[in-house]
Amino acid sequence: MILRVEKVKKTFDGFTAVNGVSFSLEERETCAIIGPNGAGKTTLFNLITGHIPTDAGRLNFKGTDITHLAPHRICRLGMGRSFQRTNIFPRLTVFENIQAAVLAHKGKGFTFFKPVTPFFRHETMEILERVGLRDYAETTSGSLSYGFQKQLELGIALASEPDLLLLDEPTAGMSAQETHQTIELIGCITREKGLTLLFTEHDMEVVFSISQRILVLYQGRLIAEGTPENIRHNPEVQKVYLGETR
């Protein structure tokens, strides 16, 4: 077991966004969290990664209690994350974006007097190659297209060589083709590196095609959990989804 979430709870000004959610992830598993808008998916991510403190419950990652750890500590334990809104370093070049993440991962942040440029050039280029941005290394990242920025963000997350990767809507706002390519890329990388993947997604086709297990979140509670086949035929899930679309 790589991640265990136990009865985690979060309330914002009286609104309970996440209400006693428990689940766990096995190593090398690909697991999706789905649910209608406002179900608490992003909040749950923010709780797991330490960006907001939990009100109650416990979080355990690779045997370490991470309930009260700061995000940078959790990251260093081997958790990588991408954000729903693209989250890169816009005024830096693509190369610099990835290189910064590699530097941080290798603990070179407190090197004061050596020029930064030659640091981890090889490692950085390898990651750029992997996410298909090698040709854009010297481009200012803020001027990349939306799809490329998402790929860059994935690269930043990979640079810290995580065991568990959390992706918050990795294909949001992408065209059908971009979505297809991104999913292919994510699947490929997870298999290759033996990563555990936890992701949220609106595109049901994507969810059912790549996940081994699906968690369904509704109004801050976990209402179903199972294989794609189980979830597809779960009457409660159908009600939640159909109730929303009609």
Added chain:
Amino acid sequence: MSRQNWLLLLITLLVAGIPLTESRFYIFLGTDILIMGLFAVSLNLLLGYTGLVSFGQGAYFGVGAYTCALLMKKAGLAFPAAFLVSAFAGALAALIIGVFCIRLTKIYFAMLTLAFSQIIWAIAFKWNSLTGGDNGIIGIAFPPYLDSGARFFYFTLAVVVLSLYVLRKVVNSPFGRMLTTIRENPERTEFIGINVKLFQLMSFMISGFFSAIAGALFGIFNHSIFPDILSWPQSAEVLIMTLLGGMYNFFGPFVGTAVMLYLRLQVTSYTQYWPLIMGTILSVLLFFFPGGIMGFLQDLRVFSRGKK
């Protein structure tokens, strides 16, 4: 050596030639620009590199000036010792104040730095027995071996060049890169495994250290210090010089300082409406050249290269 380094060496040599003119005016102006330029560059470590708007940088400048002057006058310490101690006093003040300030972000951070600098100003203003209060400290003598405009100019030049050399190394190091990622996106930086607050605090201290060096030089240069150098107009002025020169370029703040101090000297000899002119320059700048002078020059270079 890269082309930029050759250019810098050339400029340094040209600047070193200023005393040969034997013009007291240019020696004075040159020394003033060197000192305030260092102050602006040290502020820019926070503003342009770490993305922290310090509105109270005068505090560390003042701490440097007062520490150096008091140690020489009251404790009878020799100048080199007093000078070194004052730099560390600046870093220490920045550490203490920084611990509180970095807990806040954006405008709240700026306001808190301002509040702390006003507290230090109030101490300097009220603690008559130590600081001389409103009368300040006068009659701070040059150490005998620096006792001429030209000699002090060379000393200042050496200190400033060395300081800029170190600061430039720092901003181009992995540490400096981490500061720019924090400027760009603190939330994301946290999740590549960086303790953002710790890096911000380090940046704050380094900035305080070099601001204090500038302050110590300033006190000796003027033979006197008054509480005014700690207060908010001083902090605002250095902020303006930094913006004028361009905060996304290492030498931008220095260029901004040179332009502003030269203009001020020229303009005030014709008219008393300097603040009006400065205000106009500033508004034009913020509207049309948000990257400052250096940002504008860089855009120009990119543009002309693109045309070829």
